[in-house]
Amino acid sequence: MPATGSWSGAVAAEPSSPGASHRQGAALVFSGVSKIYGQGASAVHALDNVDLTIARGEFVAIYGRSGSGKSTFLNLAGALDLPTAGAVTVFGAPPTHTLSRADAARLRNRQIGFIFQQYNLFARFTVAENVETPLVYAGLGAADRSRKVREALALVGLEELAARRPAELSGGQQQRVAVARAIVTGPDMVLADEPTGALDDDTGGAILDHLQSINRTLGVSVALVTHDPGIAERAGRVLTFRNGRLDGDERRSGAYGGEST
Numbered sequence: 700m701p702a703t704g705s706w707s708g709a710v711a712a713e714p715s716s717p718g719a720s721h722r723q724g725a726a727l728v729f730s731g732v733s734k735i736y737g738q739g740a741s742a743v744h745a746l747d748n749v750d751l752t753i754a755r756g757e758f759v760a761i762y763g764r765s766g767s768g769k770s771t772f773l774n775l776a777g778a779l780d781l782p783t784a785g786a787v788t789v790f791g792a793p794p795t796h797t798l799s800r801a802d803a804a805r806l807r808n809r810q811i812g813f814i815f816q817q818y819n820l821f822a823r824f825t826v827a828e829n830v831e832t833p834l835v836y837a838g839l840g841a842a843d844r845s846r847k848v849r850e851a852l853a854l855v856g857l858e859e860l861a862a863r864r865p866a867e868l869s870g871g872q873q874q875r876v877a878v879a880r881a882i883v884t885g886p887d888m889v890l891a892d893e894p895t896g897a898l899d900d901d902t903g904g905a906i907l908d909h910l911q912s913i914n915r916t917l918g919v920s921v922a923l924v925t926h927d928p929g930i931a932e933r934a935g936r937v938l939t940f941r942n943g944r945l946d947g948d949e950r951r952s953g954a955y956g957g958e959s960t
């Protein structure tokens with residue numbers, strides 16, 4: 700595979716829009732994907748020749764020890780970073796390394812929702828304003844934004860807290876705001892990096908329940924990074940990484956997303 704680790708600048712075809720024919724087929728394809736940070740003696744092979752496909756509607760745990768390559772996987776899957784070699788394809792769009800930065804940003808905004816361990820909310824914005832942010836980037840009008848924000852907050856049970864600021868919320872409530880922000884644009888896939896890592900078991904379990912509900916009722920694919928086996932076993936499929944290699948691919952019936960695979 701040719702080295703692909705920078706934005707080519709070439710203007711790729713417009714990524715598919717939600718509701719288009721990509722609703723059938725793969726959510727995510729990794730073909731011979733490697734990621735090397737640094738060069739020479741200090742080079743770190745964070746991902747090593749990874750091949751995998753995640754189908755539309757799956758709920759997948761990305762599992763492995765610290766340093767196994769989980770976050771690197773998520774960054775490549777979300778077109779936040781590029782592989783050093785190989786190709787990453789998201790919902791049938793051209794491979795991420797062929798997209799311009801603008802096309803990659805559009806792909807992220809339209810089709811991918813991100814959730815992080817530390818919530819990453821804007822402290823000075825209200826709950827509603829935080830959830831509204833991706834809709835502003837998407838160019839929606841004020842009335843549509845307001846309706847979608849209300850719907851997303853209702854999905855996570857936070858309508859009453861719309862006017863508060865993040866510092867006035869519990870950790871679990873802040874993560875529910877992050878979930879609402881991740882789904883407000885109607886993405887096809889949610890990528891979550893240790894979303895329960897900062898929460899106690901019960902509160903974290905409630906976040907997983909929200910993600911399950913989004914997966915089941917909206918058909919949104921979910922890829923959730925965790926180093927916690929108890930969380931991984933709730934997913935319909937567990938992809939285990941070890942030293943940058945895909946070391947296991949286990950499907951479970953009856954778990955989240957288990958029926959759809």
Ligand SMILES: Nc1ncnc2c1ncn2[C@@H]1O[C@H](COP(=O)(O)OP(=O)(O)OP(=O)(O)O)[C@@H](O)[C@H]1O
Pocket residue numbers: 736737743744745763764765766767768769770771772926
């Ligand atoms: N920007 C970077 N520069 C250099 N090395 C990096 C960079 N990001 C990650 N790495 C290295 O790549 C390897 C994989 O890191 P990654 O963050 O993907 O692992 P992880 O499984 O998510 O770990 P954790 O569970 O601790 O977050 C590690 O050895 C890490 O030190």
